[in-house]
Amino acid sequence: MSAPTHQDDAAHGSYKSYLTGFALSVVLTVIPFWLVMSEADIGLGWALAVIFGLGAVQIIVHVHYFLHVTGTAEHGWQAMSMIFTAILLVIVLSGSIWVMFHLEENMMPAHEQIERVRNLP
Amino acid sequence: MSTATPSATDMPEYHVIETPHHDGEEHPHETGTMLGFWIYLMSDCLIFGVLFAVYAVVGQNYAAGPSPADLFEIDMILLSTFMLLFSSITYGFAVINMQQRNTAMFYLWMVVTLGFGLAFLGLEVKEFTHLWHIGATPSTSAFLSAFFTLVGTHGLHVTFGSIWLVVLLIQVGLHGLTAENQRRVMCLSLFWHFLDLIWIGVFSFVYLAGVLQ
Numbered sequence: 001m002s003a004p005t006h007q008d009d010a011a012h013g014s015y016k017s018y019l020t021g022f023a024l025s026v027v028l029t030v031i032p033f034w035l036v037m038s039e040a041d042i043g044l045g046w047a048l049a050v051i052f053g054l055g056a057v058q059i060i061v062h063v064h065y066f067l068h069v070t071g072t073a074e075h076g077w078q079a080m081s082m083i084f085t086a087i088l089l090v091i092v093l094s095g096s097i098w099v100m101f102h103l104e105e106n107m108m109p110a111h112e113q114i115e116r117v118r119n120l121p
Numbered sequence: 122m123s124t125a126t127p128s129a130t131d132m133p134e135y136h137v138i139e140t141p142h143h144d145g146e147e148h149p150h151e152t153g154t155m156l157g158f159w160i161y162l163m164s165d166c167l168i169f170g171v172l173f174a175v176y177a178v179v180g181q182n183y184a185a186g187p188s189p190a191d192l193f194e195i196d197m198i199l200l201s202t203f204m205l206l207f208s209s210i211t212y213g214f215a216v217i218n219m220q221q222r223n224t225a226m227f228y229l230w231m232v233v234t235l236g237f238g239l240a241f242l243g244l245e246v247k248e249f250t251h252l253w254h255i256g257a258t259p260s261t262s263a264f265l266s267a268f269f270t271l272v273g274t275h276g277l278h279v280t281f282g283s284i285w286l287v288v289l290l291i292q293v294g295l296h297g298l299t300a301e302n303q304r305r306v307m308c309l310s311l312f313w314h315f316l317d318l319i320w321i322g323v324f325s326f327v328y329l330a331g332v333l334q
Contacts, residue, residue: 018213025206029324033199036329047333055325059318066209066314074156085163089170096174 013068021065028058158308162315165278169319172274173326176267180327181334184262189331192257194248198328201244202320205279208237209317216310219298227298231290234313238283245276268327275323278316285309 032051035042042050063069063082071079215230249269252258259269289309293302 013213013217015214015217018210018217022206022210025209029199029202029206032325032329033195033202036332037195037199044333048330051325051329051333055321058321062209062314062318062321066213066317067311074159077156078159081160081163085166088167092167092170093174093177097177100178 013065017065021061024061024065025058028054028061152304154304155307155311158311162311165315166319169271169274169322172267172271173322176271176327179263179267180331182263184264186262186265187257188264189328189334192252193328193332195328195332197244197248198324201241202324204237204241204244205317205320208234208241209314211237212310212313216306219303219306222298224293224298228290228293231286235283235286235290238279238286238313242276242279242283245272245279249273271327272323275316275319278312278319282309282312282316285312 032054034040035047035050040047069078069082073079211230211234215227215234218224218226218230252265257265259266286309289302289305292305296302298306
């Protein structure tokens, strides 16, 4: 059997790897919170980019240091199912936002609708 | 320890039977439970993904009610974020002590983890009751419906994770760190770290981005 048998302890992390992940998470948490709490004026677009960018990096940090996802764990099925889920999430999230954004633009303003109903024969 | 006798092979088994492996060591990974639990987590991830999508779509429909900037107290959110982050690393320490067969330290770190988890839940209950008190209920606006559904679902997960943690500690107390209990500890570890991961999305998307707009 080619499955690793004695690397389990390393795969579940050590004090060092947990502390590394923790330190990175603290930095990646404090920066966006500081940005919002100090009301630093860098423009809404940049602020959102920093918040979401660092959030995405922190998710990767957690996946690596806390969830210990590797390409070889469970013969690759763990990483494979995670990538599959990520693809589905991108489709659901971007699809929803895109479709509903346009729906709202195409909606008739409420007051016009009331007028239309009033003028019905 | 199972109560079923090993000789009764025709009896249905409702738990994973641990078979000793070639070298006699216990590998919690080799039953398939860990992969199955991981796939459950991925399906849970899709639930949260859909709730995030709902929040993204209706999160700015305030219906003349309060907006995130009126409601959210970012310093309290920072505090609860750190409660979850601390609980993540203390759970990691518990797992390390479990692998080193250090049951007393395992217990200590698990109880600390539970403490941070309950502190997080306490802060969330405080926030929700405050919102309820000032009239910001789910029926106020689409934004608040989506907010309570998303954040409440996460809070429920943490609640059930805490109940699981207590039950697991009782089981370890009764039977010790058997192979079955080690596997359960590893499953809850995935669950607990996963909830911290979802919380990154919540505080970035709902709270921080919310008060900026």
